Amino acid sequence: MGLTVDTSVLIDFFTKRYAERFDISKEFLKNARSKPVYCPRLILAEIIVKLADLGYNFVIENFNLIKEDEIFDSVLKICRNTGSRAIDAYFIAAAKLTNSILITNDRIMANNGRKAGIEVYYLIEDFDEALKRLKEMK
Numbered sequence: 631m632g633l634t635v636d637t638s639v640l641i642d643f644f645t646k647r648y649a650e651r652f653d654i655s656k657e658f659l660k661n662a663r664s665k666p667v668y669c670p671r672l673i674l675a676e677i678i679v680k681l682a683d684l685g686y687n688f689v690i691e692n693f694n695l696i697k698e699d700e701i702f703d704s705v706l707k708i709c710r711n712t713g714s715r716a717i718d719a720y721f722i723a724a725a726k727l728t729n730s731i732l733i734t735n736d737r738i739m740a741n742n743g744r745k746a747g748i749e750v751y752y753l754i755e756d757f758d759e760a761l762k763r764l765k766e767m768k
Contacts, residue, residue: 631767632666632694634725635659636718636734637676639753640688644681651735654757658733661764668728670720671695696724714742722746731767733760 642648643655669689677685689695704723708714714722718739725732725748732743732750743750751760 632668632728632730633662633764634668634721634728634730634732635662635693636721636732636736636739637673637680638735638739639733640677640685641680642735644685644688651754654753655735658753658757658760658764661761662733665764665767666728666730667693668724668730669693669695670701670724671697672717672720676717694728696727701727708742708746712742712745714739714746718742722748725750731763 639655639658642651643659646652673689673695674686677689701720701723704727705716705719708719708722709716715738718736721732721734721739722743725743726746732748733753734740734743734750735753737752740750740752751763753760
């Protein structure tokens, strides 16, 4: 089992705008280093716009990217079934396809992920539970 990490966690980590959000993102990512992390390849577009090369290189070096043709049908189903925003559906679909846990700092994505039937942690409120779950993973 692995993790799907949403762009919101990376933005909080790299921008350091909000101390508390930075701290929980940093601590979680540090503890997640030994786990496989999956994301839709679309994350590269989000990262390059919001974080430029710093975040882009981090994703390329550390994450397993799922190509569009592998994920698109699942994205459509998730949008239909949850009413999710398209970009969020990509991360939810990535978690579903890889049987991984979705980690996000976006409450709406967390709620839609739960509607889609995946294990989700809204890191801002569920940090302790997410860290505990991470340590239980093999």
